[in-house]
Amino acid sequence: MELQVQFKALADKINQLKDKIETEESTKHAFVLPFINSLGYDTFNPTEVVPEFTADIGLKKGEKVDYAIFQEGEPILIIECKNWREDLSIHNSQLLRYFHVTKARFALLTNGIQYQFFTDLEEKNKMDEKPFLEFEITSLKENTIHEIAKFHKSNFDVNKIVNNASSLKYTKEIKKLINDELQNPSTEFIRLFAGKVYSGRLTEKVMDEFKELVLKGFNQFINERINDRLNAALNKEAEKQVGDQVEEIEESKINTTEEELEGFRIVVAILRRKLEVHRIVHRDTQSYFGILLDDNNRKPLCRLHFNGVKKYIGLFDDAKNETRHALESLEDIYQYEDELLETAWRYNSEE
Incomplete structure (x- = not known):
């Protein structure tokens, strides 16, 4: 959810500023660096996001790619940027040369609006001609955001992304073929039916x-x-x-107490570090006081059992099994801060 909000803010910024952006350098600073930052990489840390990364090609020295993202001292993603008005299709060969001489398994070609992610599915250490992931930041779909999230610093796993890249690439190609056939069916397609x-x-x-x-x-x-x-x-x-x-x-038979509402406010105070406040909703029942994400019964954050003599907070594991923990006072809810934040993180990662 956090990525979706950040990308929406960036898309709004692009729509407001793009007509005032004239140069490639301005495109980098206004559009590309915020995108890199949204993936959790510190654009002010030159050991993590390296500008003008040297990618010498044979005897041709001084060749530089615009940015390289490093993890544990090794480049994991090289990024070549162009002015937002430029057509990316004419720049693939330049990025291909850079890819061949670096250790990075992924390359990104972007003009700040269009993004094309490449890897080496067809021939090892040689960048594929076609991207496996392609999108416009101003018109993102939810499933695309899920794929972009795999490049986030906290999620990055080379093998998982490479394994998934093949499926993404060929699914994209198949969808394009289906669209082309439905727009203008080929002789082979007509003959098939x-x-x-x-x-x-x-x-x-x-x-x-x-x-x-x-x-x-x-x-x-x-x-x-x-x-x-x-x-x-x-x-x-x-x-x-x-x-x-x-x-x-x-x-109509339910009586929501001030004590339950106070417990709810404590839970909100804990979770607001991970969630927007309006997404944390309470729903009282006859047997417990439920606290939900997005008012969705399938996303319980916790339950407050305050109807008996003894008070409990109910917390949920990965399988959504509830475990009750006794509370001596409402302040004891703060002892379960880590568990509550873990539950919130788990729901966000599923989106």
Whole structure:
């Protein structure tokens, strides 16, 4: 969630400033360095983010890549930057040369808006011609943010990223092919379907007719799938409303005490270091006082059991099993600060 907020702020900044940015150097400082910083790397630490990193190529000395990110004294990612107005496709060969002479397994080509991540899936120590991860920072999808998060300093694992890169790369290529075929189906694509449903000879006239039929069939299929999902969502919402009405009746029997609210405020004080305050929500029940992330029953942060003589706080493990801990006073909640923050971190990492 934190990354999503940071990228949204950067996207807003880009939209506000880009027309005033004229040079490559300005692009680096205004757009690229904030992106690097959002991944947890200290852009003011020259041993972690190295500007103008030397990448000598054979007899050609003094070649420098704009930035190299280091971990444990070794480069893990080299970054070549261009002016935000430039087309990145014409600069691949330059980054390829740098990649070959460094120990980094990943390379990033960016103009501050478009980002292309490369590795060496096809031939070891030789950068692939096509990126395995590509996006625009101004139009990010949630699943893309999940992939970018793997490059965060706290998550970075070379083997995990490389293993996943192959899937990302070829899935991206397949999705592009599907889109191209749905926009302008090739002869092979039309023949694939026509040959399975038409028993006659596939003449040019028949193929022309099937071009329209194939497009029509796919569009109808996609629309029907969308409608099915919308109807399922509407039915689910209707069921939820019925459930909410039942809960309202039950809640009329619930008495939320000032002691429970004070306990809630202590939990908020602890968790606000990891979560935005508005995301921490309480929901009282007849048997316990629940504290949830995003008002979602599937994301319990803890429970306060204050209805009996003895008071307890219920904490949750990875499998969401609850363990109760006795409290002598409300201040004892602070003793479970680490467990509460761990639960919050776990939900954030799943997003």
